Amino acid sequence: MSERTLPPGVIGLHALPSDHHDGPWDSMIVPAGTKERLLGTALLVLRQGRLLSGLSGAPHGLIMLAGPPGTGKTTLAQGLAQAAARKMAPRGATTLVEVDPHAFPSDMLGESQRAVSRLFLDTLPEIAARRPHTVVVIDEVEALAVRRSSASFETNPVDVHRATDAVLSGLDQLRAQCPNLVLVATTNFIDAVDEAVLSRADLVMNTTLPDEDVIEQIVASSLTELAEQWTGLMPLAQDADLRAELAKGLRGLDGRRVRKAILGALTVRTEVALDPNRLTADDLRRATQLDYLG
Numbered sequence: 001m002s003e004r005t006l007p008p009g010v011i012g013l014h015a016l017p018s019d020h021h022d023g024p025w026d027s028m029i030v031p032a033g034t035k036e037r038l039l040g041t042a043l044l045v046l047r048q049g050r051l052l053s054g055l056s057g058a059p060h061g062l063i064m065l066a067g068p069p070g071t072g073k074t075t076l077a078q079g080l081a082q083a084a085a086r087k088m089a090p091r092g093a094t095t096l097v098e099v100d101p102h103a104f105p106s107d108m109l110g111e112s113q114r115a116v117s118r119l120f121l122d123t124l125p126e127i128a129a130r131r132p133h134t135v136v137v138i139d140e141v142e143a144l145a146v147r148r149s150s151a152s153f154e155t156n157p158v159d160v161h162r163a164t165d166a167v168l169s170g171l172d173q174l175r176a177q178c179p180n181l182v183l184v185a186t187t188n189f190i191d192a193v194d195e196a197v198l199s200r201a202d203l204v205m206n207t208t209l210p211d212e213d214v215i216e217q218i219v220a221s222s223l224t225e226l227a228e229q230w231t232g233l234m235p236l237a238q239d240a241d242l243r244a245e246l247a248k249g250l251r252g253l254d255g256r257r258v259r260k261a262i263l264g265a266l267t268v269r270t271e272v273a274l275d276p277n278r279l280t281a282d283d284l285r286r287a288t289q290l291d292y293l294g
């Protein structure tokens, strides 16, 4: 398997650490201790997984990030891979594997079950054998590990249940085969994820909508990023009163929409779109008024 031809169910393979994967982790503004705990959970398994595998409560190497859309789950999952890879770099490189949870068809009986088993029992161990460390990101895991207790047999094909069974046995066998592999799964719908899969998570972390203080920091981060490209924006990026005012208007939005609102200020006037150095505080005020954002 070369990194150019991706195996079934895999949508990305990256060798880490890599400079162009820096950034997202640092750009995430989360409660104190959040990144440390995520990194600690990943590093314990990457570094000590083999030794811990003999314990009765051995880790599954599974981290679950759950929360509303736009609260940074995917960014944290991918950023965690890079942050962990940086720490592990003295002992060798890390592969980041991105799994496509929608790649497992359920229209043919038994097909998705077989595909899921192949992923956990063949594909992932094969990839993991290539570099000393491996972090697998499964975005939107509820598509793969459907909660069996609420998936009715009438509306969901038997195959859905079988696929979840395959995820469970896949997780157990993967843990036995690759005790230092880390899986980071994300979901918008924690209630749709199978309980037995959740029970195997070493850490379930909830991402939440940002409060006004966090919004203000996201505004600052977004403006600073823009000012790195267009230095004329530096005074706006450094204006603390303006940031606080904008944050008030953005209350209730998720982090993604906060960043989009700031970017949207470049589109309020066409001359600003053509030359972002012309952005004014009023453009920002207009773009961050909620009636404007819909």
Ligand SMILES: Nc1ncnc2c1ncn2[C@@H]1O[C@H](COP(=O)(O)OP(=O)(O)OP(=O)(O)O)[C@@H](O)[C@H]1O
Residues within 6 Å of the ligand: 027, 028, 029, 030, 067, 068, 069, 070, 071, 072, 073, 074, 075, 076, 186, 187, 188, 207, 210, 214, 218, 254, 255, 256, 257, 259
């Ligand atoms: N707390 C935050 N601090 C800084 N940036 C944030 C925060 N929350 C979200 N963002 C920004 O919002 C954007 C979207 O984040 P991301 O795609 O990771 O969200 P998500 O939770 O995976 O959403 P979805 O459930 O829709 O997939 C990113 O650019 C990210 O930087």
Ligand SMILES: [Mg+2]
Residues within 6 Å of the ligand: 073, 074, 075, 139, 186
């Ligand atoms: Mg996401």
